[in-house]
Amino acid sequence: MEGTELVAFQIIASVGSARSCYIEAIQEAKKGNFAGAEELMAQGDQDFAAGHHAHADLITKEANQETIDLKLLLMHAEDQLMSAEGFKYIAQEFIDVYHRFEAEQ
Numbered sequence: 001m002e003g004t005e006l007v008a009f010q011i012i013a014s015v016g017s018a019r020s021c022y023i024e025a026i027q028e029a030k031k032g033n034f035a036g037a038e039e040l041m042a043q044g045d046q047d048f049a050a051g052h053h054a055h056a057d058l059i060t061k062e063a064n065q066e067t068i069d070l071k072l073l074l075m076h077a078e079d080q081l082m083s084a085e086g087f088k089y090i091a092q093e094f095i096d097v098y099h100r101f102e103a104e105q
Contacts, residue, residue, distance in 0.1 A: 011077035014051030015084035022091035029098040
């Protein structure tokens with residue numbers, strides 16, 4: 001495997017890991033482990049950045065007139081990228097809500 005397929009799998013793996021970290025962060029915040037939640041959010045951000053950079057490299061290649069094979073796998077990778085980004089924002093909102101709940105008790 002090489003080229004666009006390899007990059008698509010790199011994106012999928014990276015942002016999949018990020019999404020998992022964001023979901024785990026919500027679960028840690030629910031338990032009151034806010035330090036753990038923040039660590040998971042930071043790890044998720046690192047993983048997401050790796051996927052985002054791989055995606056940005058493809059965009060740069062296309063902007064430089066290089067041929068990029070647009071296949072279903074790449075569209076799936078882009079969908080996963082956007083999904084992970086959405087989970088990040090949702091996770092941060094949940095963590096903030098759990099902070100408020102704890103502060104009120």
